[in-house]
Amino acid sequence: MEGLTLSDAEQKYYSDLFSYCDIESTKKVASNGRVVELFRAAQLPNEVVLQIMELCGATRLGYFGRSQFYIALKLVAVAQSGLPLRVESINTVKDLPLPRFGASKNEQESRHTTSYSSDTENQGSYSGVIPPPPGRVQVKKGSVSHDAVQPRTSTDQQESTSPVVSPQQSPPTSPHTWRKHNRHPSGGNNERSLAGPGPFWSPFSEAQTGSSAGDAVWSGHSPPPPQENWVSFADTPPTSTLLAMHPASVQDQTTVRTVASATTANEIRRQSSSYDDPWKITDEQRQYYVNQFKTIQPDLNGFIPGSAAKEFFTKSKLPILELSHIWELSDFDKDGALTLDEFCAAFHLVVARKNGYDLPEKLPESLMPKLIDLEDSADVGDQSGEVGYSGSPAEAPPSKSPSMPSLNQTWPELNQSSEQWETFSERSSSSQTLTQFDSNIAPADPDTAIVHPVPIRMTPSKIHMQEMELKRTGSDHTNPTSPLLVKPSDLSEENKINSSVKFVSGNTVADGYSSSDSFTSDPEQIGNAVTRQRSHSGTSPDNTAPPPPPPRPHPSHSRSSSLDMNRTFPVTTGQQQAGVVAHPPAVPPRPQPSQVPGPHVHRPVDAEGLITHTSTSPQQIPEQPNFADFSQFEVFAASNVNEEPDDEAEKHPEVLQGKSTTPLAPPPKPIRRRLKSEDELRPEVDEHSQKTGVLAAVLSSQPSIPRSVGKDKKAIQASIRRNKETNTVLARLNSELQQQLKDVLEERISLEVQLEQLRPFSHL
Amino acid sequence: MAVCIAVIAKENYPLYIRSIPAEQELKFHYTVHTSLDVVDEKVSAMGKALVDQRELYLGLLYPTEDYKVYGYVTNSKVKFVMVVDSSNTALRDNEIRSMFRKLHNSYTDVMCNPFYNPGDRIHSRAFDNMVTSMMVQVC
Numbered sequence: 028m029e030g031l032t033l034s035d036a037e038q039k040y041y042s043d044l045f046s047y048c049d050i051e052s053t054k055k056v057a058s059n060g061r062v063v064e065l066f067r068a069a070q071l072p073n074e075v076v077l078q079i080m081e082l083c084g085a086t087r088l089g090y091f092g093r094s095q096f097y098i099a100l101k102l103v104a105v106a107q108s109g110l111p112l113r114v115e116s117i118n119t120v121k122d123l124p125l126p127r128f129g130a131s132k133n134e135q136e137s138r139h140t141t142s143y144s145s146d147t148e149n150q151g152s153y154s155g156v157i158p159p160p161p162g163r164v165q166v167k168k169g170s171v172s173h174d175a176v177q178p179r180t181s182t183d184q185q186e187s188t189s190p191v192v193s194p195q196q197s198p199p200t201s202p203h204t205w206r207k208h209n210r211h212p213s214g215g216n217n218e219r220s221l222a223g224p225g226p227f228w229s230p231f232s233e234a235q236t237g238s239s240a241g242d243a244v245w246s247g248h249s250p251p252p253p254q255e256n257w258v259s260f261a262d263t264p265p266t267s268t269l270l271a272m273h274p275a276s277v278q279d280q281t282t283v284r285t286v287a288s289a290t291t292a293n294e295i296r297r298q299s300s301s302y303d304d305p306w307k308i309t310d311e312q313r314q315y316y317v318n319q320f321k322t323i324q325p326d327l328n329g330f331i332p333g334s335a336a337k338e339f340f341t342k343s344k345l346p347i348l349e350l351s352h353i354w355e356l357s358d359f360d361k362d363g364a365l366t367l368d369e370f371c372a373a374f375h376l377v378v379a380r381k382n383g384y385d386l387p388e389k390l391p392e393s394l395m396p397k398l399i400d401l402e403d404s405a406d407v408g409d410q411s412g413e414v415g416y417s418g419s420p421a422e423a424p425p426s427k428s429p430s431m432p433s434l435n436q437t438w439p440e441l442n443q444s445s446e447q448w449e450t451f452s453e454r455s456s457s458s459q460t461l462t463q464f465d466s467n468i469a470p471a472d473p474d475t476a477i478v479h480p481v482p483i484r485m486t487p488s489k490i491h492m493q494e495m496e497l498k499r500t501g502s503d504h505t506n507p508t509s510p511l512l513v514k515p516s517d518l519s520e521e522n523k524i525n526s527s528v529k530f531v532s533g534n535t536v537a538d539g540y541s542s543s544d545s546f547t548s549d550p551e552q553i554g555n556a557v558t559r560q561r562s563h564s565g566t567s568p569d570n571t572a573p574p575p576p577p578p579r580p581h582p583s584h585s586r587s588s589s590l591d592m593n594r595t596f597p598v599t600t601g602q603q604q605a606g607v608v609a610h611p612p613a614v615p616p617r618p619q620p621s622q623v624p625g626p627h628v629h630r631p632v633d634a635e636g637l638i639t640h641t642s643t644s645p646q647q648i649p650e651q652p653n654f655a656d657f658s659q660f661e662v663f664a665a666s667n668v669n670e671e672p673d674d675e676a677e678k679h680p681e682v683l684q685g686k687s688t689t690p691l692a693p694p695p696k697p698i699r700r701r702l703k704s705e706d707e708l709r710p711e712v713d714e715h716s717q718k719t720g721v722l723a724a725v726l727s728s729q730p731s732i733p734r735s736v737g738k739d740k741k742a743i744q745a746s747i748r749r750n751k752e753t754n755t756v757l758a759r760l761n762s763e764l765q766q767q768l769k770d771v772l773e774e775r776i777s778l779e780v781q782l783e784q785l786r787p788f789s790h791l
Numbered sequence: 792m793a794v795c796i797a798v799i800a801k802e803n804y805p806l807y808i809r810s811i812p813a814e815q816e817l818k819f820h821y822t823v824h825t826s827l828d829v830v831d832e833k834v835s836a837m838g839k840a841l842v843d844q845r846e847l848y849l850g851l852l853y854p855t856e857d858y859k860v861y862g863y864v865t866n867s868k869v870k871f872v873m874v875v876d877s878s879n880t881a882l883r884d885n886e887i888r889s890m891f892r893k894l895h896n897s898y899t900d901v902m903c904n905p906f907y908n909p910g911d912r913i914h915s916r917a918f919d920n921m922v923t924s925m926m927v928q929v930c
Contacts, residue, residue, distance in 0.1 A: 333904070333905030336905055337905035340906075348914055351904050351906035351907055351914065351915065352915070354904045354906050355900070355915055358904070361900050363904075
């Protein structure tokens with residue numbers, strides 16, 4: 028086939044038609060009833076249709092593939108425009124109106140009148156028309172049915188007047204259609220009778236004969252029904268009024284009165300239905316529903332209690348089971364009461380059911396109560412349709428006549444938003460809001476993503492930079508190892524993540540901060556640190572337990588918040604890091620953890636990289652290592668402890684002092700203190716070391732608060748955040764460490780007791 | 792995985808019972824019936840305190856070699872009994888609790904339906920779907 032270029036509207040239209048015909052979703056449309064129907068609805072002479080089929084290749088292939096179908100549709104349009112059918116005309120004819128399919132899809136006609144501007148007008152025209160047999164008659168039949176001609180012409184007129192009336196694919200919405208459905212005249216073609224969404228299915232050849240028969244039957248059936256079905260409630264307004272409300276019904280009424288009104292109604296229906304969602308509520312219907320609502324609940328914004336609703340709907344004489352299901356569908360907020368929207372939806376479903384439509388499994392979009400009060404017209408766009416269509420909401424919109432492009436456009440939004448809106452099962456009509464929401468969500472994310480490169484360094488001071496440099500130099504080897512955190516498992520994980528996060532941010536900050544020197548020298552380190560941090564967050568034990576202390580290796584930026592650490596650490600190569608991290612605020616670069624206990628041990632171990640100073644490696648283990656690495660402490664025994672403090676003390680004596688004194692002290696205490704305490708504790712206990720390790724990690728993750736002051740607000744906030752995190756971590760650490768302390772003391776006591784037992788007489 | 796889920800009314804007759812695979816339905820019916828005694832026992836034991844304080848989730852009622860039975864009772868003495876396959880050891884208590892929570896929510900939705908008479912069997916499609924999802928996913 029030659030290439031077929033379609034405009035957007037055409038594309039949509041055709042794809043909708045295709046999906047409509049593609050009942051088995053096989054992407055191949057056999058010459059089944061729908062296709063036949065469709066082409067018949069095009070009101071082209073039989074020969075023309077056959078020619079089209081040949082041209083598009085369907086006869087050759089035996090079925091309508093998508094391309095064949097599209098070509099066929101295009102040819103239909105060509106034919107309808109009166110142009111000769113040529114293969115070339117597919118692409119050469121520009122500005123071809125969309126093919127019109129009039130009679131075939133009766134169903135939705137009346138229902139969808141609202142969707143089509145011309146509908147009403149068509150309907151009007153129809154009412155005057157005497158019972159032309161169902162528009163279906165179409166050209167083919169020609170004079171088959173008695174009134175065929177008339178209807179045909181009227182249909183044609185309608186067709187011409189109606190805007191591109193898409194083939195009525197969706198299930199009929201009007202009661203008229205429903206009626207047909209119920210009536211289901213003689214087998215075969217009851218095209219009109221709705222067997223669900225599709226128009227009739229009679230095969231092409233049969234159609235003609237069938238249709239006539241059907242028409243006849245149809246005409247016979249024309250009377251009553253719709254109206255009757257429409258208003259089944261005993262107490263509801265008399266049929267006549269009901270009919271009046273319903274556009275289709277109006278038609279029906281007139282037609283009913285006139286024999287063969289059915290056909291008219293069909294035609295009307297045809298006109299109006301087109302792509303509409305069968306579940307759409309027309310204005311007249313809605314008005315009717317609202318009036319009914321008022322009878323029960325005068326306040327339109329109020330609720331109808333369940334019991335009143337139950338009584339009301341019971342009058343429809345539907346089985347309780349179905350009413351129950353209708354209730355489930357329509358009570359959207361599950362509150363046991365019906366708002367106006369819910370009531371309309373329920374009423375609509377009842378009417379549908381009474382007319383023979385099966386209840387959908389889930390509420391069609393057009394019936395969903397609007398979360399945001401958009402106009403009713405919005406409903407038009409979103410129809411998931413009945414069960415049959417529920418699967419392809421996307422199709423529905425495109426199927427809409429081109430006159431409703433806006434609706435189609437809302438679909439993508441709805442789709443997106445609906446997906447993101449987990450609370451709303453269907454795409455609600457409030458697409459706009461949803462989309463807005465979506466967009467709102469997005470920007471929020473980056474903000475909430477804490478770690479994001481907090482460009483602002485918490486610690487702006489120069490000192491930091493220097494320290495960082497030092498650290499960086501030293502941190503290299505420490506970083507990789509960063510075994511600090513071997514022990515503290517539970518806390519560490521969390522802390523690690525925190526710290527790693529912080530590290531990352533710290534790194535970035537650091538980068539920004541220490542643009543000049545510290546970082547330049549060690550880009551790799553930084554990178555390492557960053558990577559290490561990342562790994563930390565997952566699992567790496569290094570960097571002290573919980574919040575992996577900022578990658579020690581990069582003194583400069585390892586920790587977002589713990590620039591201090593960097594500063595402090597670089598000097599003391601690592602040890603400080605722990606310390607620095609340890610105490611959140613204030614202490615500017617913790618002087619290298621000179622006091623850091625377990626000097627040797629820590630240093631190498633100073634995985635956190637805080638300390639990274641190879642020079643003082645053992646001692647370097649900055650405060651942070653303390654956190655993470657009490658293990659290190661143990662490993663290296665106490666011997667190192669003493670050494671370390673000395674070395675480091677110089678750097679930041681005060682800092683360390685503070686730390687050592689309060690190993691278990693409140694986390695925020697300057698890391699220095701912690702370091703000291705760590706030293707003390709080191710020899711004692713593993714657990715403590717673990718704790719301290721954790722602490723160190725936590726502390727390390729602390730941003731150097733003091734520095735942050737100088738930075739922007741953002742940095743401050745970030746640092747505050749970090750500090751808080753560190754606080755919690757440290758608090759936890761604290762408690763754990765205290766627990767460990769208790770345990771250790773108990774052990775000690777037991778050991779002493781044993782000793783005494785073993786040397787019963789020694790003390791005598 | 793829940794192989795059987797039952798909703799028992801206050802008077803100890805079933806409002807809803809569904810099990811898979813279908814051929815073992817009778818066995819599960821029997822199991823659920825016997826579990827009612829355990830439920831009552833637990834309820835009465837706990838019931839000394841105010842009903843409000845009584846926890847709705849009863850936990851494991853009794854295990855057999857093939858499966859375990861969990862119970863949940865609402866404040867209106869409507870009981871939910873769930874039989875899960877023992878082979879699925881991955882099911883944690885929390886998951887069972889969440890399943891019961893979902894059951895309870897669906898049950899209240901059913902109750903809210905004015906067309907549902909308390910004491911009738913539950914035919915709600917939404918409830919069915921929810922139970923199916925629980926049984927399928929668990930399986």
